[in-house]
Amino acid sequence: MQTYKRLLSYILPYKGRYTLAMALVVLSVLCELLTPWLFGRAVDLGVAGGDMQLVLLYSGLLIVAQLVRSGFHYMQWIVQHQAGQNIVRDIRDQLYDKLQLLSQSFYRDMPTGQIMSRMTSDVESVQEYMGWGLLIQFAAITSFVGTAIALFFVDGPLTSVLLLPLLPLAVVVYFFDKHIGAMWKAIRDQMGQLTTVLQENISGVRVVKAFASQALEIDKFRGRNGEQRDLNLKRAKVEAWSFPAMDLMVGLIFVLLAWYGGLRVMNGETTLGTFFAYQWYLWGIIWPVRFGGWIISMMREAMGAAPRLFELLDRDPQIADRPDARPLPRVTGKIEFRNVSFAFPDDPSRNVLDGFNLTIMPGEVVAILGETGTGKSSIFNLMLRFYDVTEGAILIDGHDLREVTLESLRRQMAIVPQESFLFSATVADNIAYGHPEATREQIVAAAKLAHAHEFIVALDQGYESIVGERGIGLSGGQKQRMALARALLTEPRILLLDEATSAVDTETEHNIQIALEEVMAHRTSLIIAQRLSTIKHADRVVVIEAGRVAESGTHDSLMAHDGAYARLYALQYREQDEAEQEALAAIGREHYDDVDEQLTDPHLELAGR
Helix, strand or coil, X not given: CHHHHHHHHHHHHHHXXXXXXXXXXXXXXXXXXXXXXXHHHHHHHHHCCCCHHHHHHHHHHHHHHHHHHHHHHHHHHHHHHHHHHHXXXXXXXXXXXXXXXXXXXXXXXXXXXXXXXXXXXXXXXXXXXXXXXXXXXXXXXXXXXXXXXXHHXXXXXXXXXXXXXXXXXXXXXXXXXHHHHHHHHHHHHHHHXXXXXXXXXXXXXXXXXXXXXXXXXXXXXXXXXXXXXXXHHHHHHHHHHHHHHHHHHHHHHHHHHHHHHHHHHHCXXXXXXHHHHHHHHHHHHHXXXXXXXXXXXXXXXXXXXXXXXXXXXXXXXXXXXXXXXXXXXXXXXXXXXXXXXXXXXXXXXXXXXXXXXXXXXXXXXXXXXXXXXXXXXXXXXXXXXXXXXXXXXXXXXXXXXXXXXXXXXXXXXXXXXCCCCCCCCEHHHHHCCCCCCCXXXXXXXXXXXXXXXXXXXXXXXXXXXXXXXXXXXXXXXXXXXXXXXXXXXXXXXXXXXXXXXXXXXXXXXXXXXXXXXXXXXXXXXEEECCCHHHHHCCCEEEEEECCXXXXXXXXXXXXXXXXXXXXXXXXXXXXXXXXXXXXXXXXXXXHHCCHHHHCCCCCCCCCCC
């Protein structure tokens, strides 16, 4: 009942439209109640009395009543759909707004397929009921009650007999309603699981094919699909006995009418016109009964979907602006980690960072190294406030990140992730995603800095080429360069590079590195690096072990210290260093002698701010 009340609360902004639609329903039903009476008068006064003029008069009035009723019905249909569609639009907007606010931990816990199922099929179920099912339900109740009252006025004794089959019908409806609700909820939950399997298979299709696991995925999908079929068959069985049982009760009403109604006409207790009018009136009771099970099924389907939607709407973002949060002013880029500890919400007993302390000065380029699971990516996530620290504090220019607004914080940072995500839009739109108002000149300048301009202009439509879903059709290196251009265009004060050149070849990396040297000279930059060339260009290298800073210094000083960094170098970078040196020697420095002249001035106000 609480779910139903909450769903109905969405009517309040459109109560005027719903009131008008309900008024039109009542007027339509009144016209519907008038027509059988006119027909009965035509039979009793016109046909029985042999007066054709009265037959024509009442026939004309019948036509007028039907035209008026059709007009009311047309207006009701338009108004109810406008109101219903507005409600569904509001629900969908609220859901999407909430998805933008929910924290990173929500997306770790909730599969994408479940989210998509709720945003599509669950919303559609609510849309069907709120769009027109609710008004049909009101029309059915109004028609049933109005017709029942009219029947008692027309012939009370006959009505008392004909309504007897409604008692077992009420029992059928009760049991149908009791069982169908739980079934629709189970179907909705199972559809979410089926959508999850589908989404994961499509997103991971390369992995599926690489491991020749198509048969495994087919079996997995067929299993879920079979469970969905079984649940729908169970629902269909309930409907299969319920709907015919309802039709049987309706048929008994007509049997009683033919017997008892005919007997009353033959005994002179009622007229033939009343008998025919009564038959017409019965349809005002029959159609609500016949549609009753279908309406209940539709309502229960919506009631099964609504809690899944409200679960999303009721989620509180774990990361949100405090009531007293203030905008972060333009920063110089000093970053301080003060005794920071962090554990993921789903594993609070294991600290990824544990007493982490680090100070980075404005304009400094810091490379962060460490083995897998040491907390490198968590540093970036905490700086962007995808998560909040468990203990300690992170400050930028002395401002605790938790005390400033999220938008003002993230506007002064830009991240180039290891796996670059591109939208299904043009190349220009993808680069300008962080600053949609950027001019074409600014977009091209950022692309040149990221060494993406050459491959972009080689595309069929250049900067207007449509990038497929997730950048399909582009190489990993091309996607990374576009993501780098997107970050540079926003002119961030702090640049976060998460293995941003891991998917490019040595020559392209060298080109990007030259550009980045100039770009990073004017902003604070943190780099999670796997390539030694990137590390060597950093002002400082920070090695993380067990969630803490193990070593900090330049490449040469750390090598001389012969500690954690030297061990990492020996294990991961020595062969890479030798290979890169050979590759650079083969490429030749002359290719880059004029690189500064080719590149657009990186100090150009790319984002206009």
